[in-house]
Amino acid sequence: MKVKLIQPRMLKRPMDTDLKIRMSPHLGLLTVANIIRYECEVTIENENIRAIDFDDVPDLVGIAVTVDILPRAIEIASIYKEKGVKVIAGGIHITTASNTIPKEAFDSLCIGFAENTWPQIIEDAKHGRLQSQYVSAPLESGDDIASPAYDLIDKTDYLWYNVVSTSRSCPHRCDFCYNSSGTHQYINRNIEDVLEDIKKLGTKHIMFIDDNFIGNISWTKQFLERIKPLKLNWNAAVTMKIGQHPELMDLMKETGCQSLFIGFESISSQSLSSVHKMQNNREEFERLINELHKRGIMVNASFVFGLDGDTPETFKNTLNWIISQKIDTITSHIVTPYPGTEFYKRMEEQNRIFDYDLSKYNTSHVVVSPLGMSKEELEKGYLWIYKELYSIKNIFRRMPKTMGTIPAYLTFNFFYRRFGHFTAKVCNLLTYKRIGLFAEKLSRYM
Known part of the structure; x- marks a missing residue:
């Protein structure tokens, strides 16, 4: 049986370049490929x-779906369905909001873990009895999580191929996050399996792409102890909870942590409370940033604008605070109601969703009426803060005090953000792999 797995083209946000869409391969599709590869002839195509x-x-065609690429996924499916090919849709949006998917769009929906669905999908497809949906049972343990088929990656296509997951989902339930849907099971992988993945990649620079690398503090500590001998350089995403564990921050630095992505979301307590993100507050932000910077760990801070409690002054206040804290890199979003989340349900109840074009649900468009400002003020402020943060003046104003982090800081702020379009052109000439390896070498000076 021939199975094609497809990642549809994503629409770039205003600040994105081709570096964003060529950042790393889709681990979900690679995992599906590894699950079925011994039963099928598998190919993967990334439209990006x-x-x-x-x-x-x-x-059979399998398509990975996030909310903003659902319209394109439906277009792709229709082309194959006209040929009589059966099309399966899976991914986080299908798992979170399967009840919102048009019934005629796909032949079948894969809801939940691929490990508990795709073997049956293949078996049923072979015998002509494909069901309209397959719902995964909870995994019994991390041993059940399959590794990605890393050998299927064309490394010249991506800046980074060295992406590893150590867990699935997140134990927190923030209103605007997919994980608030209640359909997600948080679970850590078997440590030996993760170590084997790192070995397969054959690199000392690893990007852990979990929703929350510290969802289980005990597991994380055990894992970090195991990677000590590997002498890695690594990056991950964590929550503010990391600030409660100074010994864990020490262990992170000791094992090669270079930077941590942290969802601060807002410096306004009123805005944070509007989405029930009560684990965050500004004073803790400042203490945590100081503790991480003392250890030479860079901070990639994520902010969400348009929350109830935000006003036009929020952008300038946030900019000044970011500069004062010398935050190394920043990712900003316009609050977006992902279908299936608690935030979506509340916005619908309040009749505040005015745009249902899902291709705009990529956190760079205003689709919900904000309370404290106009739609135009939110759009303008969102673009303004990106422009200001990555101006040459403010890049130098945020320069790290720790000398060892400066090469990586300048690489990201100048070559990824400020001059990203130029860097993307160089990547097209020299391959993304070569530029990624060059950036990796720079990071080793940390």
């Missing part, structure tokens, strides 16, 4: 890299 080959007629 090159155009989809619609001339073929596979036996």
Whole structure:
């Protein structure tokens, strides 16, 4: 049986370049490929890299779906369905909001873990009895989580191929996050399996791409003890909870942590309380940033604008605070109601969603009426703060005090953000792999 797995083209946000869409491969599709590869002939196509080959007629097509690419996924599915090819849709949006998917869009929906669904999908497809949906049972343990098929990656296509997951989902339930849907099971992988993945990649620089690398503090400590001998450089995403564990921050630095992505979301307590993100507050932010910077760990801070409690002054206040704290890198979003989340339900109840074009649900468009400002003020402020943060003046004003972090800081702020379009052109000439390796070498000076 021939199975084609597809990642549809994403629409870039105003601040994005081709570096964003060529950042790393889709681990979900690679995991599905590894699950079924011994039963099927599997190919993977990423429309962000090159155009989809619609001339073929596979036996089965699987499409990974996030909310903003659902319209494109439906277009792709219709092309294959016209040929008589059965099309399966899976991914985080399908798992979170399967009841919002048009019934005629796909032949079947894969809801939940691929490990508990795809073997049955293949078996049923072989015998012509494909069901309209497959719902995963909870995994019994981390031993059940499959590794990605890393050998199927064309490394020249991406800046980074060295991406590893240590867990699934997140134990927190923030209103605007997919994980608030209640359909997600948080679970850590078997440590030996993660170590084997790192070994397969054959690199000393690893990006852990979990929703929350410290969702289980005990597991994280055990894992970090195991990677000590590997002498890695690594990055991950964590929550503010890390600030409660100074010994864990020490262990992170000792094992090669270079930077941590942290969802601060807002410096306004009123705005944070509007989405029930009560684990965050400004004073704790400042203490945590100081503790991480003391250890030479960079901070990639994420902010969400348009929350109830935000006003036009929020952008300037946030900018000044970011500069005062010398936050190393910043990712900003306009609050977006992902279908299936608690935030979506509340916005619908309040009749505040005015745009249902899901292609705009990529956190760079205003689709919900804000309370403290106009739609135009939110759009303008969102673009303004990105422009200001990555101006040459403010890049130098945020310069780290720790000398060892400066090479990585300048690489990201100048070559990824400030001059990202130029860097993308260089990548097209020299391959993304070569530029990624160059950036990795710079980071080793930390």
